[in-house]
Amino acid sequence: MKVIPLLEGVYEVSLKKDFHYVSPDLIDGKPTEGYYLIVRPFLVQIGDENILIDAGYGGEEECEPILIKKLRENGLNSTAISKVLISHLHKDHINGIGTWIGEEFVCNFPNAQIYIQQKEYDYAIAQTNNSYNYERLEKLKNFKNIVWMNENEGDISENIHFEMTGGHVPFQQVFWIKNNDETVFYGADNLPQLNYLKYHAAFKNDVDGHKAMEDRLRWEEQAKNEYWKILFYHGKRTDIKQF
Numbered sequence: 001m002k003v004i005p006l007l008e009g010v011y012e013v014s015l016k017k018d019f020h021y022v023s024p025d026l027i028d029g030k031p032t033e034g035y036y037l038i039v040r041p042f043l044v045q046i047g048d049e050n051i052l053i054d055a056g057y058g059g060e061e062e063c064e065p066i067l068i069k070k071l072r073e074n075g076l077n078s079t080a081i082s083k084v085l086i087s088h089l090h091k092d093h094i095n096g097i098g099t100w101i102g103e104e105f106v107c108n109f110p111n112a113q114i115y116i117q118q119k120e121y122d123y124a125i126a127q128t129n130n131s132y133n134y135e136r137l138e139k140l141k142n143f144k145n146i147v148w149m150n151e152n153e154g155d156i157s158e159n160i161h162f163e164m165t166g167g168h169v170p171f172q173q174v175f176w177i178k179n180n181d182e183t184v185f186y187g188a189d190n191l192p193q194l195n196y197l198k199y200h201a202a203f204k205n206d207v208d209g210h211k212a213m214e215d216r217l218r219w220e221e222q223a224k225n226e227y228w229k230i231l232f233y234h235g236k237r238t239d240i241k242q243f
Contacts (some may be wrong), residue, residue: 001179003229004043005239006070008056008096011037017130019092021059027236038234039092041067042186043074046159046179050076052084052109053175053186054233058095065108067096084114085160087188088172089124091133093233098139105139115156116140117164118148120171149173165190167212168205174215185228190215192234194241 010027011019014034027036042053056067068078087093097114098105107114121140124132140146152164161176168189177184190212191197197220202209223230223243230241 001177001182001184002045003184003231003240004045004074005231006041006043006052006056006067006074007239008039008041008066008070009059011039011057011059011092013037017091019057037092038236040233040235040239041096042231042233043071043076044177044184046177049083049159050081051160051177052081052112053231054087054093054188055084055108056096057092058097058099060099065096065099068108078108079111081109081112083156083160084109084112085156085162085173085175085186086114086116087174087186088120088169089116089137090131090169090189091136093188094140095133095136098136098143105136105142107143107145110145112145114143114146115149115162116146117171117173118150119164120169120173121148123169123171165211165215167208167215169207183226183228184231185219185223186231186233187215187219188233191219191230191232193232194235194238 010022010024012022012031012034013019039057041056044051044053059066061069071078098107125137155161159177159179162173164171164173166172172188174188175186196216200213200217202213206212228243232239
């Protein structure tokens with residue numbers, strides 16, 4: 001099993017949740033308003049399977065999605081992605097699932113099965129805040145390759161297990177990918193950075209910060225006992241931690 005971080009970039013996020021791409025050199029600075037945010041999907045390869053974990057914000061360079069460019073730098077076309085695992089539908093995790101071509105929103109991964117929790121979708125489209133891109137969420141309903149998930153926990157394949165944990169948002173999902181004696185874990189925004197393990201705290205930007213904190217404590221213990229490899233989507237300097 002091979003894990004490849006696909007750094008989309010660093011964004012300046014305003015208090016109104018507007019995203020602006022900035023130079024990675026600015027990550028140690030402090031914006032005048034809001035904060036800087038790393039966006040880093042992951043590619044996991046098992047045999048012929050190319051599994052993408054979350055889809056990024058959808059930033060572009062020279063009219064091409066940065067995520068597709070990153071895949072190409074690693075020897076893959078976007079058509080080679082076989083599965084896309086979506087943790088939740090905040091725009092920095094889902095926008096990159098597609099691209100506007102004229103007035104049409106086209107899937108960036110046409111040969112993949114895209115796994116999205118139905119409860120998360122229903123929740124997301126009922127909200128009225130700038131954490132979501134409602135125009136793109138509406139377009140998702142036209143994609144023929146989405147697998148709408150309704151279970152709270154289960155197996156996507158013999159290698160992929162999911163659990164709907166809540167915490168950051170009520171219906172967020174997390175994923176375990178296993179192959180032989182290796183376990184890769186993705187805790188999404190309940191565990192977005194390594195330093196979240198250092199501070200046993202409930203964070204205000206979570207819908208249920210105490211639930212997210214309890215999850216982190218449980219996962220850390222399991223990771224140490226079972227030698228997990230943990231992936232950090234928003235990690236400032238650490239993208240993968242091997243326990």
